Amino acid sequence: MKTNIAILGCGRISKNHIIAIANNFEDSKLVALCDLDISKVESRKTEYKSLLEKQTDTICINTYISYKKMVEENDIDIIAISTESGYHYEQSIFMLNNNINVLVEKPMALKEEHALEMIELASTKNLNLGVCFQNRFNPPIQLLRKQIDNGKFGRIYAITANIYWNRGKGYYEQAPWRGTHALDGGALMNQCIHNIDLLQWMSDSIPNELNAMLSNFNHNYLEVEDYGSIQIRFENGIIGNIEGSVALYPKNYKETLVVIGEKGTVEIGGLAVNKILHWVFEDNSISVEDAINLTKSEINNVYGNGHTPLYKDFIEAVREKKEPYISGLEGFKALKIILDSYKKSGVNYDKYR
Numbered sequence: 084m085k086t087n088i089a090i091l092g093c094g095r096i097s098k099n100h101i102i103a104i105a106n107n108f109e110d111s112k113l114v115a116l117c118d119l120d121i122s123k124v125e126s127r128k129t130e131y132k133s134l135l136e137k138q139t140d141t142i143c144i145n146t147y148i149s150y151k152k153m154v155e156e157n158d159i160d161i162i163a164i165s166t167e168s169g170y171h172y173e174q175s176i177f178m179l180n181n182n183i184n185v186l187v188e189k190p191m192a193l194k195e196e197h198a199l200e201m202i203e204l205a206s207t208k209n210l211n212l213g214v215c216f217q218n219r220f221n222p223p224i225q226l227l228r229k230q231i232d233n234g235k236f237g238r239i240y241a242i243t244a245n246i247y248w249n250r251g252k253g254y255y256e257q258a259p260w261r262g263t264h265a266l267d268g269g270a271l272m273n274q275c276i277h278n279i280d281l282l283q284w285m286s287d288s289i290p291n292e293l294n295a296m297l298s299n300f301n302h303n304y305l306e307v308e309d310y311g312s313i314q315i316r317f318e319n320g321i322i323g324n325i326e327g328s329v330a331l332y333p334k335n336y337k338e339t340l341v342v343i344g345e346k347g348t349v350e351i352g353g354l355a356v357n358k359i360l361h362w363v364f365e366d367n368s369i370s371v372e373d374a375i376n377l378t379k380s381e382i383n384n385v386y387g388n389g390h391t392p393l394y395k396d397f398i399e400a401v402r403e404k405k406e407p408y409i410s411g412l413e414g415f416k417a418l419k420i421i422l423d424s425y426k427k428s429g430v431n432y433d434k435y436r
């Protein structure tokens with residue numbers, strides 16, 4: 084039996100969900116799509132069908148503008164929520180209360196108490212809650228994680244995440260929810276959260292001390308930060324450094340993750356932290372050439388290819404009633420770092436403009 088999947092929110096990122104669901108066709112099927120804008124629903128439906136043209140001609144996808152109606156009329160095992168971030172909480176709670184497993188886009192919610200309520204409800208209902216931190220599945224990131232698991236760094240001293248991007252007025256004008264406190268958050272919450280998640284995941288620890296300075300340097304039409312600098316001392320002693328911005332002149336520069344250890348140093352970069360830039364270990368059992376060859380992959384956009392393995396894992400978790408690779412609790416950790424940074428630095432940037 085295939086796992087029935089539906090998507091709520093058919094905007095930009097939902098295209099990656101469509102590809103991922105089509106790539107997992109053996110185990111799942113897309114049964115319904117919902118968006119307030121029916122033209123987006125129709126586009127996603129067409130894309131899914133064209134991706135699976137060769138496999139079947141009996142695909143039936145129901146389309147909706149009301150998610151409540153979609154839930155009433157379909158037997159849904161997994162709902163993918165890819166609406167604006169500020170709606171994730173309310174919609175996830177609704178889905179969990181209707182006994183549907185939830186795979187929610189990042190950030191899982193915008194408030195700590197909301198995220199914790201989602202985690203608690205999923206656990207009470209014995210349902211899965213997963214968060215889309217797809218970059219964890221990037222081959223270089225997986226290989227790096229393996230080196231950490233196998234103790235190849237010795238003691239890890241520090242991990243640094245840099246996100247040097249550019250988002251101009253045109254980007255924010257495309258969708259009015261972007262750059263608002265209520266529905267989005269700033270550069271840390273929207274653009275940097277993936278790399279913050281990778282940094283905290285590699286640390287295997289939780290923050291003990293956190294300092295943050297945020298600013299809005301050249302987006303005076305936004306309520307939120309366009310630059311953030313965070314320093315963390317984790318409980319296990321690792322120091323985390325995060326510098327993220329959407330104010331890079333004149334265009335996207337880079338996104339990198341650097342791990343500095345007693346017996347190894349690694350830097351991963353590329354369009355979506357998908358390329359090994361530096362790789363050196365005392366134990367040279369995986370040489371830099373091997374590491375690069377093992378993890379080569381082509382990507383077409385900054386979102387990478389991670390949604391496909393993420394779906395594979397989540398479908399399996401739902402079928403086998405086990406924890407997904409990136410559970411609600413896992414998804415919460417990066418959110419907590421960002422919310423703590425907001426608390427530390429304050430969110431009124433007017434005096435620094």
Ligand SMILES: NC(=O)c1ccc[n+]([C@@H]2O[C@H](COP(=O)([O-])OP(=O)(O)OC[C@H]3O[C@@H](n4cnc5c(N)ncnc54)[C@H](O)[C@@H]3O)[C@@H](O)[C@H]2O)c1
Nearest residue numbers: 092093094095096117118119165166167168188189258386
């Ligand atoms: N994982 C990633 O790399 C990644 C990348 C981009 C965006 N995202 C996240 O995905 C989410 C969506 O981002 P986007 O860029 O696709 O946004 P978008 O504005 O392109 O799409 C959001 C869609 O949700 C729809 N929607 C909102 N409320 C609805 C409702 N009640 N019923 C039905 N449809 C509704 C809107 O009409 C819109 O089409 C955000 O949380 C964002 O942070 C994740």
